[in-house]
Amino acid sequence: MSEKLPTLPELRQQIDAIDVQIHELINQRARCAQTVAEVKKAEDPTITSFYRPEREAQVLQMVMQRNQGPLAGETVAKLFREIMSACLALESPLKIAFLGPNGTFTHAAALKHFGHAAITRPMATIDEVFREVEAGSAHYGVVPVENSSEGVVNHTLDCFINSGLKIIGEVELRIHHNLLVAEGTQLKNISRVYSHQQSLAQCRKWLDAHFPKIERIAVSSNAEAARLVKGEWHSAAIAGETAAELYGLKKLHENIEDNPSNTTRFLIIGTESTPPSGDDKTSIIVAAHNEAGALYRILEPFYRNGLSLTRIETRPSQSDIWSYVFFIDFEGHQQQPQVKLVLDELHDRVRELKNLGSYPKAVI
Amino acid sequence: MSEKLPTLPELRQQIDAIDVQIHELINQRARCAQTVAEVKKAEDPTITSFYRPEREAQVLQMVMQRNQGPLAGETVAKLFREIMSACLALESPLKIAFLGPNGTFTHAAALKHFGHAAITRPMATIDEVFREVEAGSAHYGVVPVENSSEGVVNHTLDCFINSGLKIIGEVELRIHHNLLVAEGTQLKNISRVYSHQQSLAQCRKWLDAHFPKIERIAVSSNAEAARLVKGEWHSAAIAGETAAELYGLKKLHENIEDNPSNTTRFLIIGTESTPPSGDDKTSIIVAAHNEAGALYRILEPFYRNGLSLTRIETRPSQSDIWSYVFFIDFEGHQQQPQVKLVLDELHDRVRELKNLGSYPKAVI
Incomplete structure (x- = not known):
């Protein structure tokens, strides 16, 4: 054995001393979170959820930025997700509806996003997830939306057409084949x-x-x-x-997927709009006029104002109004001036525009 | 709003400052864990797993003892489980086989015990879980053993009769009906x-x-x-x-179970014996002589030496040798003198005695 290495009992003492400090700090953090809840209750006595998606995203962004290792930034961010989940549950545990059954990718996404102190409930269909959140039986819902091997993507998009719910976050899971x-x-x-x-x-x-x-x-x-x-x-x-x-x-x-960063994407749905986190996306649904060049006229303002599109999907209509529908995700928050500008311009160029909300980009 | 309460921005600054400290300490802990691995490799270059069940149990016991709140001791212990899981995975992620499919109570037990940085693999049968661990394809296995609504208890006990594996830990999950x-x-x-x-x-x-x-x-x-x-x-x-x-x-x-502390119990199986954690159990299988008073003669030494039995199960034999078999759990570790004494005495009173191992009692 090398002479430079400390002994196991010495190392365990060091670890025990570190644990005492971590333990005390976690409880300190929980006391702060309790005071946050008190302050919010004093401002609005009817408040039922103290979860702030943009604030959680900021905390995780900071974790990723300052991480020096040896643990990976993603690993530490997951631990902070659990710490925030535990602090939040002290006030009122979040109730999360997701597309079940248990053990699916959507379940994993719900736990990844809300941590294990949240109460997650499997629903049999995507419609039911929307209904639970609309009825207030769940604070938030988690539904698959992109690149899923479960073939439910389109159904999620259709649900948004008929729902007043907002997108308040996204989760990405890496998938290997x-x-x-x-x-x-x-x-x-x-x-x-x-x-x-x-x-x-x-x-x-x-x-x-x-x-x-x-x-x-x-x-x-x-x-x-x-x-x-x-x-x-x-x-x-x-x-x-x-x-x-x-x-x-x-x-x-192993890992035979053509695109090695192959991920499945999930959306978090809720009833309220989310303030900017500093690194956000916005999702909209637009029904185009039935004319040549309609899509070009929709996309042109994004290009002119320097807003990057991250995704565009076309769906057949379900009703007369939505005869021809695009789902568009782009970078930026609706409170940013150039986003407001583009949304205003779009209103004049399309038959209908529905804003599904701005939300923090997935951090981990 | 009360004048005594700090503002939200002040509270968030406080939380951010706490987070910086927690973050640094978690990485410090990870560096210590890396050194632990180095020391162990220097002692035994063939080592493949740095997991020490008794050490993890001790860390969690200390967490529970010193916890002052506001977070519950169990909540903080779960966070420490995840921190230990992350530190351990830095060296070599644990591979855990469990009775699948995903989303079952046994899956939850595996994640509760090993944290989410472990690689958990569902097996179709209990026999396969044993086989994976025996073959070295998984470091440890998780199987249900008590009070399960899945009806697999007896099968787990039968597997132990024919296996050389040890019990290295137990997990309890509270179940409500x-x-x-x-x-x-x-x-x-x-x-x-x-x-x-x-x-x-x-x-x-x-x-x-x-x-x-x-x-x-x-x-x-x-x-x-x-x-x-x-x-x-x-x-x-x-x-x-x-x-x-x-x-x-x-x-x-809700909660109509007769015994409100109704739990399902799971065993962790592995290939090595576990040193004492300070709060341990031992499990044995004994084949009694086919004579009157056999069970009394088996239990008497426990009583005389003050060892509490925590569970006893009777199973019909599978072979001639095991014509009449008891599964006995009792408090204490096989390295303690009075446990050694009782085990020695038992040898003379039964046809066969198989020691399944001593292991830390479930902490959370």
Whole structure:
């Protein structure tokens, strides 16, 4: 053993001393949070939730900025999320409705965003998540919106058309795909690959390069793909870690997604608008006029005012008014002058404009 | 607003200052943990896991003892669990096999015990959890053992008979039962109640007192009971919060379990023995001689040496040697003299004795 290293008992004493300080500071923080709640109650006696999405985002932004390691900034930010969650629950635990069942990516997103001191409740459908929040039975809701292998994206967007709820935050989860086979399956024998069609699309280039000739079969979910392969010795599945473990499949290749920063995105919905956090996004729905160049006329003010679009989706109409609908996410907060300007300009260029809210970009 | 209260900006500054200190201390702790790993590697270059169950239990015991609030001791202990989990993952993330699927109580137990920085993998059966740990594919396993509504208790005990694995820890989760009905169901119309038989047993006195005449029907799980009631207007189900939310049932009565400290218990299994934490339990399996007074002769040395039994289970034999088997949990660690004494005495009084290990009692 090197002479420079301290002994284990010495190190444990050091750690114990650090723990005493961390412990005292966490309780100090909780006392401050209690006073914050008192102040807010004095200002508004009817207040029921002390959660401020923009403030939480700022705290996490600061954590990421000042982190020196050895722990990763993301790891420390997750710990702070849990500390804030615990302090907040001291006043009134947040009730969160999410698209269930338990154990799904949406559940993971809810816990990632609100921490484990929140009360999370699985709902059977996306509509129910919206209804719970609208009825006040839950403070906030969590729904999948982008790049999901569960095929529910469009349904979430449709819900926004008919709802008065706001987007108050977003959560990103990194998703990895693997090529899975049953134990004993030979590479050369693989003649087909199963997966959800979205996952097949996400790994298209990799499949083109490595398995150009095998049949690609879209099934209802990646878990279903894994289940099928379990009993077939000439097939492979594309699915995540969990499915591989659940069905005892072998990972022939890991992280085969074409875009390595492949994430699934979730939205947090609530009833109130969120003040700026300093690094925000805004989401809107617009119904275009039924004329040539409609989309160009919508996008032009963003370009002219230097606002970056982060996403645009087109949806068929559900009613006459919404005959032709775009969902647009862009950088910036509705309280910023150039955002106000663009929103004002858009009003004159479209049939309908619905502002879904400004909210902090996902920090971790 | 009261004049004594600080303003929100003042409070946020205070919290930010506290956060800077917490952040620095957490990284200091992580550096100490890295040095601990270095010291251990210097002593044993083949070491792969730096997790010490007795040390973690001691840290949490200290947290509970010194806690002054306002946060509950259990809440702070959970935060420390996550901090330890993050520090440990810096060296080598723990791989944990548990009885899946994701989202079950066993999954919750695994996360409660190892924190969210551990890699948890669902297994389809209890045997597979044992096999993963025996094969070294997982560092530890988590299996349900007591009072579970999933009916798998006996199977876990049977696995221990044929395995060389040790118990290295236990986890307790508090379980609450509710009487659930579909929206619109009238109290006076209820003629039957569904639940898993273990849950029916856990609420027997309450049912006797409040619904002595209704039919009690045991089904495969509490979730299944909730699903059935969803479509029946004269029935009720006994189930937990999650099932109520998932199927949109109304809680007619909450917390109806006869024993309000109703918990489900899980065991952590591993390959190594655990040194004393200061507050430990020991579990053994004994095969009694086939004679009158056999159980009395087994229990007498515990009584005489002042060792409290915390649980005893009888199982039918699987082989000739194990013709008649008791699973016994008692307080104390096998390194304590009076425990050694009792174990030695037992050897002479039984046909076979298998020591499953000493481990820290659940702290939170």
